[in-house]
Amino acid sequence: MKKVILILAALAAIATASAQKLVIKGSDTLGAKLVPTLAEEYKAKNPGVSFEIAAEGSTTGISAIIDGTAQIGMSSRRAKPTEISAAQAKGVSMKPIIVAFDGIAVIANAGNPVSSLTKRQVEQIFAGDIVDWSAVGGTPGAISIYTRNTSSGTYSDFKALATKNRDYASSSQKMAGNEQIVAEVAKNPSGIGYVGLAYMNEPGVKVMAIEGSTPTKESVLNKSYPYARPTFYYTNGEPTGEAKKFVDFTLSDEGKKIIEKIGFVAPPTK
Amino acid sequence: MLHLKSKWLALLSGALLIAAPVIAQDSGPLIDILVKKGIVTDQEAEELRADLVKDFTNNSSAGKLNLSSSLVEFKMSGDIRMRYEYNDQGPELATGAAPLNNETSRQRFRLRFNTDVILQKGWTAGFALETGQSSDSANQTFTGAADDYGVFVARAYVGWQPNANWAFVLGKQKNPFYTTEMRWDADISPQGAYENYKAFFGAKDTFEIRAMQHAMQDNNEQVAGPTGRDTWMFEQQAVLTHWFGPENLHSAIVAVGYSAYNQSSLPSTATISPSNSPLNSAAFVGSVRAQDYGTFAGEVNWANLNGAGTAFKVYWDSSYNTTGGTRAYRVYGLNPTLFSKGATAWLTGLGYSYGTGKVQGDYSAKLDYRSVGVTSVDPNTNDSDWGLSKVNQKGWKLALAYNVTDFTNFNLTYFDTKIIQQGMTFALGNLDRSHELLVDLVVKF
Numbered sequence: 001m002k003k004v005i006l007i008l009a010a011l012a013a014i015a016t017a018s019a020q021k022l023v024i025k026g027s028d029t030l031g032a033k034l035v036p037t038l039a040e041e042y043k044a045k046n047p048g049v050s051f052e053i054a055a056e057g058s059t060t061g062i063s064a065i066i067d068g069t070a071q072i073g074m075s076s077r078r079a080k081p082t083e084i085s086a087a088q089a090k091g092v093s094m095k096p097i098i099v100a101f102d103g104i105a106v107i108a109n110a111g112n113p114v115s116s117l118t119k120r121q122v123e124q125i126f127a128g129d130i131v132d133w134s135a136v137g138g139t140p141g142a143i144s145i146y147t148r149n150t151s152s153g154t155y156s157d158f159k160a161l162a163t164k165n166r167d168y169a170s171s172s173q174k175m176a177g178n179e180q181i182v183a184e185v186a187k188n189p190s191g192i193g194y195v196g197l198a199y200m201n202e203p204g205v206k207v208m209a210i211e212g213s214t215p216t217k218e219s220v221l222n223k224s225y226p227y228a229r230p231t232f233y234y235t236n237g238e239p240t241g242e243a244k245k246f247v248d249f250t251l252s253d254e255g256k257k258i259i260e261k262i263g264f265v266a267p268p269t270k
Numbered sequence: 271m272l273h274l275k276s277k278w279l280a281l282l283s284g285a286l287l288i289a290a291p292v293i294a295q296d297s298g299p300l301i302d303i304l305v306k307k308g309i310v311t312d313q314e315a316e317e318l319r320a321d322l323v324k325d326f327t328n329n330s331s332a333g334k335l336n337l338s339s340s341l342v343e344f345k346m347s348g349d350i351r352m353r354y355e356y357n358d359q360g361p362e363l364a365t366g367a368a369p370l371n372n373e374t375s376r377q378r379f380r381l382r383f384n385t386d387v388i389l390q391k392g393w394t395a396g397f398a399l400e401t402g403q404s405s406d407s408a409n410q411t412f413t414g415a416a417d418d419y420g421v422f423v424a425r426a427y428v429g430w431q432p433n434a435n436w437a438f439v440l441g442k443q444k445n446p447f448y449t450t451e452m453r454w455d456a457d458i459s460p461q462g463a464y465e466n467y468k469a470f471f472g473a474k475d476t477f478e479i480r481a482m483q484h485a486m487q488d489n490n491e492q493v494a495g496p497t498g499r500d501t502w503m504f505e506q507q508a509v510l511t512h513w514f515g516p517e518n519l520h521s522a523i524v525a526v527g528y529s530a531y532n533q534s535s536l537p538s539t540a541t542i543s544p545s546n547s548p549l550n551s552a553a554f555v556g557s558v559r560a561q562d563y564g565t566f567a568g569e570v571n572w573a574n575l576n577g578a579g580t581a582f583k584v585y586w587d588s589s590y591n592t593t594g595g596t597r598a599y600r601v602y603g604l605n606p607t608l609f610s611k612g613a614t615a616w617l618t619g620l621g622y623s624y625g626t627g628k629v630q631g632d633y634s635a636k637l638d639y640r641s642v643g644v645t646s647v648d649p650n651t652n653d654s655d656w657g658l659s660k661v662n663q664k665g666w667k668l669a670l671a672y673n674v675t676d677f678t679n680f681n682l683t684y685f686d687t688k689i690i691q692q693g694m695t696f697a698l699g700n701l702d703r704s705h706e707l708l709v710d711l712v713v714k715f
Binding site: 078079080081082084085088093094095096097098101159165166167222223230232267 | 302305306312313316317319320323324326327328335336339340390391
């Protein structure tokens with residue numbers, strides 16, 4: 001009898017431990033640096049909790065909530081109506097929670113003499129209407145465009161914010177993450193790309209002012225920077241259990257410090 | 271379910287949700303302004319957006335459509351036509367033979383469904399489905415006991431317009447030429463490659479060069495010689511459109527063109543003689559021999575001549591087959607000297623209308639007279655109703671149309687034709703007379 005009780009107790013312990021595993025999927029913008037850092041801090045305070053974090057693009061995060069394969073979906077864009085509709089068909093209620101604000105910075109090679117662009121010029125460059133730097137006051141040379149891949153929320157957000165949803169130029173090269181874009185632009189004197197705030201202050205690249213405004217905490221929060229956007233956690237309805245605790249931690253003062261430290265803008269306290 | 275956190279948000283949510291199906295997708299800027307003014311927080315705004323989208327997707331099908339972001343415009347349209355058709359016709363008979371009347375009465379319908387999209391960077395594409403497999407008629411006769419009927423692909427095309435001057439279209443497409451039904455039946459969607467150059471001048475005037483390479487018949491290239499070549503028709507046209515009069519409301523169009531085949535399957539002269547006629551005289555079976563047409567068509571429109579919304583027009587079309595004598599001899603086995611006049615076709619007509627045919631109460635009337643010589647038009651493409659698609663006919667067409675509603679038309683059309691030159695034995699040219707009445711009810715959507 002004692003053996004049976006011991007086995008049941010062990011099974012209960014295993015079950016409890018597995019229940020405390022938090023699966024988070026989605027945006028590379030959030031999932032490459034910010035959420036892993038938050039998770040490490042959270043684990044330090046809650047040793048029984050483990051994390052599985054997969055940062056493969058916002059679309060995968062929203063799909064994971066719809067499919068029930070993650071408790072939290074990271075997204076750097078809003079869920080599309082078709083995604084919300086698909087979720088509702090499965091009885092899932094998409095709940096957006098603003099995690100941080102981000103500005104999508106337009107970056108060029110550090111040696112590029114061009115320092116500012118208008119919104120119209122950005123649209124024309126990324127849509128392929130302008131193909132040479134000389135058209136925007138730069139050194140003559142073909143413009144090399146780097147974008148995120150299609151599963152990225154930043155890919156669709158920038159398309160909506162900067163190119164009026166026009167297709168990117170057919171010559172544009174699609175990169176898996178922000179860090180890859182930074183790396184390519186840093187080594188290509190004719191390169192241009194876009195990255196989240198947390199990735200813009202890297203060696204070898206410079207940030208373009210857009211209509212005279214650069215992405216800063218203030219310009220993103222007061223929305224004077226044209227390519228500012230919120231980033232999200234998505235949950236199925238109001239978060240519960242460990243997911244709720246992690247969301248609360250993210251939005252706590254301690255979490256916000258981490259958000260700011262990584263390079264995002266924390267949502268203001270009400 | 272909304273989770274309301276303030277009076278403002280409650281009021282806003284109530285107002286937006288009442289009209290959610292209409293404005294959900296347009297409410298973004300309004301919500302942004304409320305956030306900027308501090309009336310709602312970013313988080314409240316996001317929850318409101320999400321709830322509006324949920325409500326929108328629940329109450330409208332639009333939220334379930336996942337359309338490509340490359341789309342600039344997605345248009346679906348179509349019409350259903352119910353038709354009563356009566357015709358009587360008689361073939362040419364030997365002198366003294368008893369008259370022969372062939373009367374036909376049919377109840378028919380036509381369904382057309384069009385999808386046309388405008389994409390970014392000047393690209394277009396589209397397709398159309400319709401009843402009726404024949405290229406010159408989408409009509410389907412109501413036949414056996416509650417039969418079902420097939421639907422066919424009537425158009426499938428890709429277009430590209432790099433700038434205002436140039437346009438290109440590939441595939442089965444709407445007829446791009448300025449023409450009348452004397453030469454091109456309105457139901458035909460030609461297939462091939464089309465090129466258009468348009469120059470603009472004056473207030474609204476344009477000058478266009480239109481050219482199309484029509485794929486008319488796919489032949490077996492393994493057959494040696496000309497009969498193994500695919501059959502192509504090459505048509506090109508210069509079209510001048512000039513506007514004149516008060517506020518440039520009147521217009522004139524003049525179109526000069528030339529059309530010819532590659533004559534892929536023209537048999538050698540040695541095999542031809544009047545005694546072995548007719549050779550391949552039927553339409554739509556590769557009747558492509560000796561067809562080289564010079565064409566001249568146009569119209570003059572006077573707007574508001576009899577009060578606002580009225581229009582009067584004079585229009586014409588003509589065609590001359592420069593190899594008509596050869597066609598008469600080598601295709602129909604006729605003596606070319608006797609049938610040299612059969613190389614000309616002409617049409618002249620008058621039209622009067624009120625409105626554009628899109629508003630309840632609009633009406634129009636058109637009357638034309640035409641004469642179509644035996645070798646003067648391409649029997650593959652001419653009007654399938656007038657003279658029952660036969661050549662060697664002359665006669666009238668009267669067409670009346672009235673808009674019962676903005677989307678419903680009542681049409682009445684009557685044709686009356688007679689033979690021009692007697693003594694032809696082949697079916698395409700020996701129709702003595704024909705009368706046809708068409709009564710249509712058309713609903714557009």
